Amino acid sequence: MALEVMSFLGIDNFEAKYLSGQPYAIQKLVEIARALISKPKLILLDEPAAGMNDQETLEIGKIILEIRDILGITVLLVEHDMNLVMKISDRICVLESGKIIVKGDPKTVKEHPDVIRSYLGDNVYA
The missing domain is CATH 3.40.50.300 (P-loop containing nucleotide triphosphate hydrolases)
Known part of the structure; x- marks a missing residue:
């Protein structure tokens, strides 16, 4: 084996x-x-x-x-x-300070404003 x-x-x-x-x-x-x-x-x-x-x-x-x-x-x-x-996941759960901020498929998570804010900061303009 x-x-x-x-x-x-x-x-x-x-x-x-x-x-x-x-x-x-x-x-x-x-x-x-x-x-x-x-x-x-x-x-x-x-x-x-x-x-x-x-x-x-x-x-x-x-x-x-x-x-x-x-x-x-x-x-x-x-x-x-x-x-x-993002490349390999079907479902993603993003945590910030031990708390779930979003759960969903990669597209949903990637576009979620709390994820963008958490990973890129408040001063990011789309």
Whole structure:
């Protein structure tokens, strides 16, 4: 099972290597692989793109979509990279200071005035 998951995530060539010496993005994928081995119905990903460059973020986004679409696993994503969130999410819940300010599909959330104010400030003109 472990090799199947590693192959699915594209990290099967790292199976016999120490994790500590691997690039950060590979380490994150190994963490995801560990979670997938138990065949969950839901996976919680807390800041999976944190510390990644643009290319790595694009790749992790593709992998998250494959986890959802191919494996049929629900993904609960906690992420500050709003570009990633908007690209891969069906439903979004935006929090500010621990309170929900809006819930909805990406288009609704992106256009909501409280989200714009929270992320861009009050002095933004559309």
